[in-house]
Amino acid sequence: MKLLPDQSVASNLRADRNTIYIQRRHHTGFSTGVNKADEYSWFFLLALSGTKNESITLLANMSQADIPTLTRNNSLLFYSTDQINWRRLAVPVLTDSAGLKQYATFILPVTGTCYISNTIFYDYSYLDDYFASFVARHTAYCQKTTIGTSLQNRPLRLLTLSNNANPLDRILLTTGCHPAEPDVIASQAIIDWLVSPPGLKLLTRYQVDVLPLSNPDGFANRSCLTSNGINLYWNFMKDDQKKCPEAFYLWRYILNPPPLLYLDFHSYVHQYHRHPMPYLKDTIAYRGAFTKHIVKQMDRYLIKQSRGFYRFGKLAMWPDSLSRHITQQFNTISYTKYHFNLYEGIPASQTRAVNIFIGLTKLLLRQSINHQHILLAPHGHAILDHSDRWPFTWFYYLPQLLSKSYMFGKSYWRYYRHRNQSHLFR
Numbered sequence: 001m002k003l004l005p006d007q008s009v010a011s012n013l014r015a016d017r018n019t020i021y022i023q024r025r026h027h028t029g030f031s032t033g034v035n036k037a038d039e040y041s042w043f044f045l046l047a048l049s050g051t052k053n054e055s056i057t058l059l060a061n062m063s064q065a066d067i068p069t070l071t072r073n074n075s076l077l078f079y080s081t082d083q084i085n086w087r088r089l090a091v092p093v094l095t096d097s098a099g100l101k102q103y104a105t106f107i108l109p110v111t112g113t114c115y116i117s118n119t120i121f122y123d124y125s126y127l128d129d130y131f132a133s134f135v136a137r138h139t140a141y142c143q144k145t146t147i148g149t150s151l152q153n154r155p156l157r158l159l160t161l162s163n164n165a166n167p168l169d170r171i172l173l174t175t176g177c178h179p180a181e182p183d184v185i186a187s188q189a190i191i192d193w194l195v196s197p198p199g200l201k202l203l204t205r206y207q208v209d210v211l212p213l214s215n216p217d218g219f220a221n222r223s224c225l226t227s228n229g230i231n232l233y234w235n236f237m238k239d240d241q242k243k244c245p246e247a248f249y250l251w252r253y254i255l256n257p258p259p260l261l262y263l264d265f266h267s268y269v270h271q272y273h274r275h276p277m278p279y280l281k282d283t284i285a286y287r288g289a290f291t292k293h294i295v296k297q298m299d300r301y302l303i304k305q306s307r308g309f310y311r312f313g314k315l316a317m318w319p320d321s322l323s324r325h326i327t328q329q330f331n332t333i334s335y336t337k338y339h340f341n342l343y344e345g346i347p348a349s350q351t352r353a354v355n356i357f358i359g360l361t362k363l364l365l366r367q368s369i370n371h372q373h374i375l376l377a378p379h380g381h382a383i384l385d386h387s388d389r390w391p392f393t394w395f396y397y398l399p400q401l402l403s404k405s406y407m408f409g410k411s412y413w414r415y416y417r418h419r420n421q422s423h424l425f426r
Contacts, residue, residue, distance in 0.1 A: 001054055004113065007047035009121075009222045019057040022046055024100075027223050030243075033235035033320055040224035040231060042100060042270050043180040046116040054108040058116065062101040070094040075102050075270050076342055080115045083123040088345070089116070099270035119269040120182040120342065124219035127184060128157070131212055135159060138195050141203060147211075148249025151227045154216035156249055161194050161210065163203035169370040170207040171361065172259040174250075177232045179218040181267035183340060187212035189350035190357050202361055205368070209259070215246060233266075233337065236322040247322070254326060258379050260371055261360065262326055264336035265353060272343045276352060277309040278302045279316035279337040281323070282404070287331050289385035291374050294363060295333055301359045302335065305352070308414045312404070331376045335360070 003020070005013050012023035024044045029037025044060055058077075059066075074095040080086045091106045108114060135144040141163055146155045175187045187210055193199045194208060202208075213219060217227035225231055230244050237244035238251035268274050280299050283292045303310050316337070317324050323336040338356065340349040367373075371380040 001050040004047035009045035060102040074099040167207040178224040183265040186265040186353035258330035262334040275309040288382040
């Protein structure tokens with residue numbers, strides 16, 4: 001067995017016979033704003049060359065002395081020969097409570113170069129070619145537009161899917177904000193569904209814009225941050241073309257015109273005790289009784305799809321996030337950070353993504369909703385209701401507080417029950 005440090009993502013990598021010690025790389029965050037760089041440095045990518053059926057012991061972010069302290073099976077391992085086709089290593093991965101210290105023993109599945117990771121990290125060139133090939137195969141319904149470039153001059157390619165010269169309105173879908181979270185599988189699955197007969201029926205009413213790789217430098221550099229350390233979710237610097245062109249160009253595209261609905265996917269990686277779930281805004285974030293009514297229906301659908309699991313509050317309405325900007329300025333209905341869980345596997349996660357997309361768009365199709373119903377002037381004519389004005393906001397907040405208190409307790413009760421019953425913790 002031979003280690004390949006140049007192809008690995010780690011701050012430290014060494015081997016003692018067939019025992020490999022690897023330390024995760026700590027990525028440097030941008031100096032301004034909230035970046036949470038350390039929280040997004042949990043992944044590692046190990047490259048080695050060996051012989052099939054060799055026995056390998058892996059200790060990530062730990063030493064031999066830490067092994068007795070590991071109390072959970074809270075992580076997964078995947079392997080690939082090309083960083084394109086990934087498969088799970090079906091072995092237990094013992095971890096600490098945070099899931100960062102990871103210990104596993106496995107049999108090397110192939111001879112030659114093999115990549116071992118605690119996530120699925122796709123090759124950037126492969127993904128760029130994949131979506132270009134998709135457009136080439138479906139030119140009747142799909143066009144590709146470069147809306148700008150990243151800090152390292154990689155194109156921000158947006159796919160526009162439509163089956164009508166004058167669609168009712170448009171929907172925006174993004175993935176790839178944090179490249180080590182393989183949520184790009186959602187874009188792949190949804191665009192495949194959109195060119196199927198049921199999807200083409202939707203495209204006669206709504207145009208769907210897809211930005212599958214919103215952080216191309218992160219994919220190329222194998223990081224969850226942009227090339228200068230900006231975390232696009234927590235620090236969406238929409239007005240700074242020089243420091244954050246990825247956010248700048250996406251925001252400029254959004255302005256003309258703003259989308260009716262915005263979806264954004266993410267993925268849990270080392271937090272496998274969590275069920276797939278959405279991040280939900282409080283409905284007070286939206287303006288107008290009709291918009292609130294639609295949002296409540298969508299919330300209920302997402303909660304049902306997630307078996308009652310969800311998160312809400314400040315995380316879903318972070319002050320510097322695109323989610324907050326787009327809702328506050330235009331009243332766009334936005335669901336960002338719907339998290340998959342890789343423990344379900346790629347096919348199940350893709351099915352979940354398509355079901356979520358179908359369910360939310362059905363609610364729009366049912367009433368032929370367009371920007372005039374939802375967006376604020378000058379982009380629409382959403383009618384404000386009394387709950388948007390003082391002092392009526394207090395009458396709205398009180399039942400919301402009671403409802404949230406009840407749902408908060410119910411959600412955490414389900415969470416702890418799921419955690420205690422899960423075979424991951426046995």
